[in-house]
Each structure stands twice: as structure tokens, then as C-alpha cells.
Amino acid sequence: MAASPSPTPTPANVLEVRDIHTDIGQFHILDGVSVDVPEGSITVLLGRNGAGKTTTLKSIIGLTPPRSGAVALRGREIQGEPAYRIAARGIGYVPEHRAIFRALSVEENLRIAERKPGDLSRRGDFIFGIFPDLKRLIKLPGGNLSGGQQQMLAVARALVPENGLLLIDEPSEGLAPVIIEQMMEAIRQLSAHTTVLLVEQNFIMASQLADRYTIIETGRSVKSGRMADLVKDEETITRYLGAA
Amino acid sequence: MTALWKNNRGLLIITAIVVVLMAGLLQSLEPKVWMSIMLSGATLAALYFLVASGLSLIFGLMDVLNFAHGVLFVLGAYVGLSTFMNPRLLFNTLPFFFVLVAAITVAQHFGRIFWRRIGTERGRRVATAALLLLAAAVLFLALRGFPIRALNAFNITAVGGAVTTAEAQEPMATMLRRVTMVLLAGLPIGLLLAPKQTKDELPLRPVWQTLLIAGVAVVIGYALLLVRDPGETFMLAMSTDVRFVLAIILGTVAGALAGVGIETALIRPFYGNPVTQLVLTLGLSIAGIDLIEAIWGEEGNPPMSPPSLFAANCRSDSLLGWFSEHCQSIDVLGRAFPTYRLFIIVVGILVFIAVGVLLRRTRIGMIIRAGVQDSEMVQALGINVRRVFTFVFALGSALAAMGGVIAAPYLGVFPAMGGIFQLQAFIAVVIGGMGSYVGAAVGTIILGLARAFGDHFVAAGINVPFLDTVIKGSPAIARASTVLIMAIVLLVKPAGIFGKKE
Ligand SMILES: Nc1ncnc2c1ncn2[C@@H]1O[C@H](COP(=O)(O)OP(=O)(O)O)[C@@H](O)[C@H]1O
Ligand SMILES: [Mg+2]
Numbered sequence: 001m002a003a004s005p006s007p008t009p010t011p012a013n014v015l016e017v018r019d020i021h022t023d024i025g026q027f028h029i030l031d032g033v034s035v036d037v038p039e040g041s042i043t044v045l046l047g048r049n050g051a052g053k054t055t056t057l058k059s060i061i062g063l064t065p066p067r068s069g070a071v072a073l074r075g076r077e078i079q080g081e082p083a084y085r086i087a088a089r090g091i092g093y094v095p096e097h098r099a100i101f102r103a104l105s106v107e108e109n110l111r112i113a114e115r116k117p118g119d120l121s122r123r124g125d126f127i128f129g130i131f132p133d134l135k136r137l138i139k140l141p142g143g144n145l146s147g148g149q150q151q152m153l154a155v156a157r158a159l160v161p162e163n164g165l166l167l168i169d170e171p172s173e174g175l176a177p178v179i180i181e182q183m184m185e186a187i188r189q190l191s192a193h194t195t196v197l198l199v200e201q202n203f204i205m206a207s208q209l210a211d212r213y214t215i216i217e218t219g220r221s222v223k224s225g226r227m228a229d230l231v232k233d234e235e236t237i238t239r240y241l242g243a244a
Numbered sequence: 245m246t247a248l249w250k251n252n253r254g255l256l257i258i259t260a261i262v263v264v265l266m267a268g269l270l271q272s273l274e275p276k277v278w279m280s281i282m283l284s285g286a287t288l289a290a291l292y293f294l295v296a297s298g299l300s301l302i303f304g305l306m307d308v309l310n311f312a313h314g315v316l317f318v319l320g321a322y323v324g325l326s327t328f329m330n331p332r333l334l335f336n337t338l339p340f341f342f343v344l345v346a347a348i349t350v351a352q353h354f355g356r357i358f359w360r361r362i363g364t365e366r367g368r369r370v371a372t373a374a375l376l377l378l379a380a381a382v383l384f385l386a387l388r389g390f391p392i393r394a395l396n397a398f399n400i401t402a403v404g405g406a407v408t409t410a411e412a413q414e415p416m417a418t419m420l421r422r423v424t425m426v427l428l429a430g431l432p433i434g435l436l437l438a439p440k441q442t443k444d445e446l447p448l449r450p451v452w453q454t455l456l457i458a459g460v461a462v463v464i465g466y467a468l469l470l471v472r473d474p475g476e477t478f479m480l481a482m483s484t485d486v487r488f489v490l491a492i493i494l495g496t497v498a499g500a501l502a503g504v505g506i507e508t509a510l511i512r513p514f515y516g517n518p519v520t521q522l523v524l525t526l527g528l529s530i531a532g533i534d535l536i537e538a539i540w541g542e543e544g545n546p547p548m549s550p551p552s553l554f555a556a557n558c559r560s561d562s563l564l565g566w567f568s569e570h571c572q573s574i575d576v577l578g579r580a581f582p583t584y585r586l587f588i589i590v591v592g593i594l595v596f597i598a599v600g601v602l603l604r605r606t607r608i609g610m611i612i613r614a615g616v617q618d619s620e621m622v623q624a625l626g627i628n629v630r631r632v633f634t635f636v637f638a639l640g641s642a643l644a645a646m647g648g649v650i651a652a653p654y655l656g657v658f659p660a661m662g663g664i665f666q667l668q669a670f671i672a673v674v675i676g677g678m679g680s681y682v683g684a685a686v687g688t689i690i691l692g693l694a695r696a697f698g699d700h701f702v703a704a705g706i707n708v709p710f711l712d713t714v715i716k717g718s719p720a721i722a723r724a725s726t727v728l729i730m731a732i733v734l735l736v737k738p739a740g741i742f743g744k745k746e
Contacts, residue, residue, distance in 0.1 A: 063620055082623070082628070083624055084625075084628045085628075087624050087625060087626035099618055101621070103617060104610065112625060
């Protein structure tokens with residue numbers, strides 16, 4: 001890649017994924033994915049179902065470690081480290097299907113994410129400022145929450161330790177429109193404090209939230225750029241994302 | 245109505261079973277008979293629970309069906325028995341384990357340097373084979389002719405015993421040579437267990453920790469050997485109560501250590517490969533019993549005499565009376581019931597509460613409950629869940645071993661008891677719901693009671709109402725009843741009473 005001189009210095013990338021290839025069992029799932037996530041941005045991964053967006057996030061956090069390629073967090077390569085160590089470097093992961101712990105109370109779901117004792121009390125005001133409903137539900141088992149509440153809890157859990165980067169996988173999936181609105185507002189609020197790499201199939205939501213995008217198609221990243229440019233680019237949208 | 249049934253199916257099933265039991269009482273049993281059957285069932289349940297709780301937690305958290313769990317039960321029983329009746333055996337065998345652990349710890353720590361020197365995959369394979377041979381040869385030479393049977397002459401209650409100590413033990417010089425050779429054999433074993441690929445980035449213990457662990461282990465190992473004669477005299481002079489407590493502690497610790505060993509060597513390298521894990525634990529369940537038979541013999545031992553707290557030849561009227569008299573039995577509604585069995589029930593209840601508090605009130609318990617549902621997500625929160633796996637494996641193993649120790653004065657100790665208890669524990673866990681802690685408790689209670697009532701009715705027969713006949717069963721029916729209960733529960737609720745469907 002030839003470096004083109006740019007008039008303004010680009011902000012440093014919190015995360016750089018460089019040409020990762022990931023296998024699950026004997027299947028080659030990712031076959032060359034590169035993503036840049038600039039500091040302070042919301043970057044969205046787009047692409048059809050089964051394209052490899054979730055696997056990209058899992059490869060970053062180390063749940064499906066890439067076979068080759070590099071994942072650099074603030075310039076430091078972290079690929080191949082065990083997932084718990086990568087996460088402890090300051091990455092919060094919100095998996096798809098709202099993987100909260102159903103048997104744990106809301107409070108325990110938050111407390112288990114503490115990396116230092118007292119994280120929750122230190123950050124409680126910030127978290128409950130974004131998700132006021134959770135405060136009311138604090139003693140309930142996670143399994144008793146509605147789908148929207150569970151999704152809020154999953155995001156809130158990632159906010160308990162001070163994470164410099166959040167990986168959020170399809171936060172709007174299966175939620176009612178009103179709840180999606182709330183979720184968007186929440187992500188907007190928390191993105192003032194932390195960098196976000198988002199996977200979102202809902203193009204309207206993605207286009208309103210994200211600064212940058214990377215499109216993944218059958219395990220490859222095929223196009224990246226500024227969201228503002230993509231919304232005008234009908235051809236790319238229909239080609240890679242279907243009728244949006 | 246359907247919602248009520250759905251949400252409380254577990255409780256409703258239990259209630260139904262209790263109602264049936266009550267009906268049984270009203271129909272044909274005197275209250276005192278009924279009570280003593282209930283207590284017998286509770287005794288069995290407590291022992292089943294100690295095995296089943298660990299099985300269930302290990303399965304729930306790690307998806308590992310540990311077929312070696314019964315071995316841990318027997319191991320605990322024998323270590324307890326030896327501590328209680330034959331300390332001589334301990335003083336002459338424990339040193340081997342301590343020096344072995346020391347050598348393995350050191351060699352495993354520095355083994356990474358060794359493997360890094362050997363660049364090629366082929367070289368590593370050759371080295372692995374050579375180290376295996378070396379370890380086996382040194383171990384063989386170290387232990388050849390070790391007089392395990394003489395050491396094992398049981399039922400000594402005073403110094404000397406069936407075979408006098410002096411005759412049973414080898415001279416100190418010989419033992420020192422053997423222990424030192426076992427220490428040397430540990431080095432290649434440690435190398436074999438060290439991470440072979442440089443890429444493996446296992447968190448390394450600080451050097452001082454490794455040296456401290458190894459140093460303490462070596463010192464304890466040799467010290468136990470050097471004090472073996474005064475040590476034996478001292479232990480046999482203790483009150484049986486103190487010695488019994490010591491037996492419980494040593495048996496439990498042995499179980500925990502064995503659990504850590506099993507998890508490290510057989511389970512951890514094969515996560516994501518459940519069939520391999522299954523076959524390995526299955527293999528160990530056979531090899532482990534063989535090893536136990538090699539040390540303690542195949543014959544088994546009659547129930548060891550309970551400690552003096554439960555041994556006085558009398559019958560107490562009440563618990564208060566027992567506190568001062570220490571009678572071997574207590575009056576329950578006019579029938580005698582052994583106090584030692586009440587002790588077993590109490591231990592079962594205390595363990596149930598203690599582990600429950602651990603699960604509910606501590607951070608590690610919270611991690612375990614979360615990991616039962618989704619251990620990947622726990623990792624992704626920055627928690628080293630593998631360490632928690634090892635802890636749970638050790639805990640489950642310790643509980644099973646403790647069960648073995650406290651079963652010894654009640655059922656005796658024999659190699660086959662592991663298989664029996666493991667099977668019952670499996671059934672209990674399936675009934676209660678795989679991975680559910682409360683389920684394991686409920687499952688074991690159901691099994692214990694079913695077994696006790698089954699045995700009673702087999703012996704006494706059943707009065708069929710409205711007909712003047714008594715149906716007598718065979719013991720096989722009592723045994724089959726537990727499987728029958730399992731089948732019925734699974735028909736109603738395939739995941740078990742407290743099981744969550746996948
Ligand atoms: N555990 C797995 N085993 C086999 N194939 C998998 C597994 N997980 C995901 N895949 C496959 O990998 C591809 C990418 O999946 P995923 O990353 O979940 O896609 P996305 O999140 O973009 O919908 C899909 O074709 C999916 O079928
Ligand atoms: Mg996905």
C-alpha cells in the first residue's frame with residue numbers, strides 16, 4: 001500500500017487488524033481481513049450474514065485466534081495471546097445474542113466484569129447514567145430480563161472496567177424499534193469515552209452511528225472508508241450489502 | 245396452569261415423590277421404622293452427594309465427564325484408613341510423592357529451556373521417547389522390591405501390629421536411596437510435562453515460587469522418612485478422634501492433589517477434544533484402581549472402628565446425652581440408630597452449605613456459576629478460566645475423597661466401592677440435572693431414600709392394600725429401582741429435575 005500524503009494527520013489507530021486468516025476446526029473462515037479502528041471513532045463492520053464479522057471480533061479478542069496475520073492494540077501485537085489476557089489489556093466484548101449470564105443477578109453480571117475490586121462502584125454512575133433501567137433491575141436474575149434489557153446489560157458489563165476499546169456484535173438484533181433507538185443513543189453516549197468497533201446489520205443504525213466502515217465479504221475485507229462516503233455510494237451498497 | 249407446571253416442574257416432581265413416601269408411611273410402616281429408613285437413606289444420600297456434587301460441577305463447568313471420580317473416592321478411603329490404622333505405611337510412602345512433586349515442579353519450570361534447545365519436531369519426538377524410557381527405568385529401579393505388602397499388614401492399633409514395624413520397614417539407608425532415586429525420576433517426568441512449543445505462552449510462575457514449592461516438598465519428604473519411627477508412635481498414641489480428623493484432612497488433601505494431577509496431565513491438554521478426555525479418564529478409572537490394589541491389596545478391609553466419639557457401647561436418649569456419653573447409637577422414636585451415621589449426614593449437610601456459600605457468595609463461585617453457562621464469555625471478560633477449571637477439579641476431587649474417608653467406618657474400604665459410588669453419583673446427577681448443584685443434592689436424596697426404602701421392602705415385603713398378601717422382592721429390584729427412577733424422571737424432564745435444556 002502506497003502511503004498517500006494527507007493534509008491532516010490521521011488520528012492514531014487504537015486497533016489495527018492486518019490480513020488475518022482464521023480457521024475454525026478445519027474450515028477456513030477468515031481469508032484476509034484488515035480493519036483500522038481510529039482512536040475515538042465508531043467503526044462498523046458490514047457484510048451479509050455469514051460473511052465473517054463475528055469471527056473477526058472473536059479473532060481480535062482471542063476466542064478464535066488467527067492462524068496468520070496480526071492484531072495490534074495501540075501498536076502492540078496481541079494475536080496468539082490467550083483471550084483473558086487480551087481482554088485484560090482493555091478490550092470489552094459484547095457478543096451477539098446477548099450472552100449475559102442468566103443464572104447471575106444483574107449486579108453479579110456487572111460485578112464479574114470487575115478487573116480491580118471497586119470497578120463497579122467507581123463506574124456505576126457512568127453506567128447507570130447510560131442505562132438507568134438497569135439500576136431498578138439490579139437484584140433480578142439476568143435470565144428474567146427482557147431481550148432489550150439483556151442487551152443493555154451486555155453492553156453495560158463491558159463498561160465496568162475502563163476499556164479503551166469495545167467490540168459490540170449486532171446490538172440491535174431482534175429488538176423492537178423503540179429499544180433500538182435507546183440502544184443507539186446509549187452507544188452514542190459511551191462512544192464519547194471509548195473507541196468502538198461495531199458489527200451492525202441494520203444499515204440505517206450503522207450509518208447514523210459510525211464514522212468509518214469496513215465491508216467483509218466471504219471472509220475477506222473488501223472495502224473500507226468513511227461512512228459519509230458510503231451512504232452516497234449506492235453501487236457499493238447494493239453490491240455488498242444487498243438492497244438496503 | 246401450564247406456566248406453573250413449566251416453571252416449577254422440578255419442585256412438583258420432588259413434592260410428588262415426597263407424597264408417595266408419606267403414603268408409604270401411612271400405609272404400612274410404623275413411624276419409628278419409617279424414621280430409621282429415612283435416616284439410612286439420608287446417610288447414603290450424604291455419601292452419594294460428596295461424589296455427585298463434584299461430578300456435577302466438573303461436568304457443568306468443563307463439559308468433562310470424569311470417570312475417574314470413583315477412584316478418588318477409593319483413594320480418599322484408603323489414605324484415611326492408613327492414616328487412622330497404619331501410619332507406618334504413610335511414613336514410608338508419602339516421601340516418594342513429595343520428592344516426586346518437587347522434582348516435577350522444578351523440571352517443568354525450566355523444561356522450556358530444554359525444549360527450546362531442541363529445534364526440530366523430530367528431535368522433540370526422540371527426546372520425548374528417551375525421557376519416557378528414562379523415567380520408567382529409574383522409577384523401576386527405585387521401587388523394585390519395595391515391601392509394600394509387609395508395610396500394609398493392617399489392623400495395627402499399637403506399634404508393631406500384625407507385622408512388627410521393624411520387620412515391615414526397610415532400613416533407613418535403603419529407603420533414602422529409593423527416595424532419592426524417585427526424586428531423580430521426577431526430573432524427566434517434569435521435562436515431559438513442560439511446554440514444548442516456544443509459542444505456548446503459559447503464564448510462568450516466578451522462579452522463587454517454583455523453588456519455594458520444590459524446596460518445601462523436598463524437606464517434608466525427607467523429614468517424614470527420617471521421623472518415621474517416632475512419628476508412628478506419636479500418631480498411634482493420639483486419641484482416635486484426633487487421628488480421625490487427621491485422616492479426613494489427609495484423605496481430602498490427597499484427593500485434591502490427585503485432582504490437580506489428573507486435570508493437568510489428562511484433561512487440560514485436551515479441551516475441545518471431549519472424546520479423548522473421556523477415554524483418558526475411563527482408562528484412569530481402571531489403571532487407578534489397579535494402582536490402589538497394588539498398594540493396598542485387593543481384599544478390602546472391614547469397616548474400621550469409628551473414632552471414640554461414636555464408639556462407647558451404649559445408647560443415648562438424645563443428642564444432649566450423646567454429647568457427654570459418646571454412645572455408638574442414639575434413640576430415635578424408640579429405635580437405635582448409629583451415631584456415626586448421623587455424623588455422616590451432618591458432614592453431608594455442612595458440605596452442601598459450605599459449597600453453596602462458596603458458589604453464592606464468593607467471586608470464584610460467581611465465576612463458576614457464570615462459566616457453567618458460558619466459559620468463553622468469562623474468558624472474554626479477562627478472567628483466566630482455566631485456573632478456575634483446575635480449582636473446581638481439585639475441589640470436586642477433594643469432596644469425593646472426603647466421602648471415601650467418612651464412608652470407611654460405615655461401609656469398610658474395598659477397591660470396588662469407587663465404581664459403585666460413581667455409578668450412583670452419575671445417576672443422581674442425571675436425575676438432578678447435569679451441572680446443577682442443587683440438582684445434585686436433590687438427586688442424591690432421591691437415590692438415597694429410594695435405596696433405603698427399596699432395601700427395607702425387599703427384606704420386609706410389601707403389604708398390598710385390600711389383598712391379604714405380602715409381596716417380597718429380590719435385592720436386584722432394590723438396586724434396579726434407582727435406574728427406574730432415573731428413567732421416569734428423564735421421560736418427564738429430559739434434562740433432569742433442575743437441568744436447563746441446551
Ligand atoms: N463454529 C463454527 N464451525 C464452522 N463454521 C463456522 C463456525 N462459526 C462460524 N462458522 C462459519 O463461518 C462463517 C462466518 O461466520 P460469522 O463470523 O458468524 O459471520 P457473520 O457474523 O458475518 O454473520 C459462516 O459461514 C459460518 O457458517
Ligand atoms: Mg454474526
